[in-house]
Amino acid sequence: MRVLVTGWPSFVHGEATAGDVMSMSRVCDALASVEIPHDTAWSPGFRSDALHLDDADAERYSHLVFVCGPAHGEQVRFLHERYANCRRIAVGVSILDPADAAVTGFHRVLARDGLSTARPDMAVAASTVTVPVVGVAFAPGQAEYGGARRHRSVHRALTCWLRELDCARIPLDTRLTPDDWRRCRTPDQLESVFSRLDAVVTTRLHGLVLGLRAGIPVLAVDPIAGGGKVTAQAGALNWPALVHAEQTADAGAFEYWWRWCLSPDGRERARRREFPAADALTQDLLGELLAGWPA
Structure with missing residues (x-):
């Protein structure tokens, strides 16, 4: 007895x-709990290094299990033809x-809906592992920096690194709109969104500011060669987790500060919100205005 577990994620065009x-x-966990041998077939577009349907020889299996989603269409009917012996x-x-x-090609259908009383979807009982939730805020082109801009290469390096990171990525935009x-x-x-994150990755000045204001560790990346306003603000806020544009070719720079941001030291540093002279600009403005104000 050997079971092949399939679903819409098994199809190249699923x-x-x-x-x-x-x-x-969840099905695989249940089979493992009673020691039933099984394999899972995945689309090469989803998991390139896993078992694919083209490589799952029908002769190896006694059973095929199709899990979740609608039971309809050519791709499901294809399973009945390919695994006719199962x-x-x-x-x-x-x-x-x-x-x-x-539908009729299955020997047995255990439906969640459509045949009789609806039953809970199997994902409700699946086991999961909590991963960090990370807000990602990228700066626009910032033409004002001219030839010092490195946004394209910096963002390319960041997105390649983020793609492999085991975390939940939330795209953030600091621009407001009604x-x-x-x-x-x-x-x-x-700010309510920022306060619910575990970390922030950003090339924007206000991505850094709003993350630290919320007490959330920020991996700040400056997209300007030689350092721009992100570097200046990290210094003003006494925040160490900064990667310069010239360092982004080495993913190790991201990794080092990423681990630090999620460490107890990084979390505590952000939580303390230690911003020297945090309101200095407001006080300077008031001083300028009041200096010439009539007594």
Whole structure:
């Protein structure tokens, strides 16, 4: 007995949603708990180094299990043809048309909806591991810096590094707007987002400022050769986790400060919010105004 676990994330032209992947993982955990040998097939577009359907020889398996999503369409019907020798079971699926060959091709269908009383999706019972939640705020082109701009290369290096990082990435935009639901309308709304993060990665001055203001450690990256306003602000706020544009070719610089930001020392440093002369500019302004004010 050997089971091949499949789902929409197994198809080259399918898609891998979090719910589908969690449901497939739940099935694998259940099989492992009773020591049933099994493999999982993944799309090469999702997991290039895993077992793919093209390499999962039907003769190796006694059973095929199709997990989650709608049981319909050519790709599901293809499984019945390719794995005709296997006992085929669909579990946690939605049934749109009980007469569809994609449905009737299964020997057994354990549906979450569409056949009888709805049952909880399998992702509810899946085991997960909590990872850091990271806000990512990139600066725009900043033409005012002229030839010193390194935004393209810096952001390319950052996104390559972030892509491999085991974390939940939240794109952030410090620009406010009253008519786009994807962006915040007020500073209070944006600050509420920052306060719920575990860390911030940013090439924006205000990404650094708002993260530290919320007590969240920030990995600041200056996209300006020779140092621009991000470098200046990190110094003014006495914040050490800064990577210069000239250092971004080495991912080790990101890694070092990333580990420090998530360490107890980094978290505590951010939590203390130690900003020397934090309101100096406001006081200087008032001094200028009041110096010429009539008595």
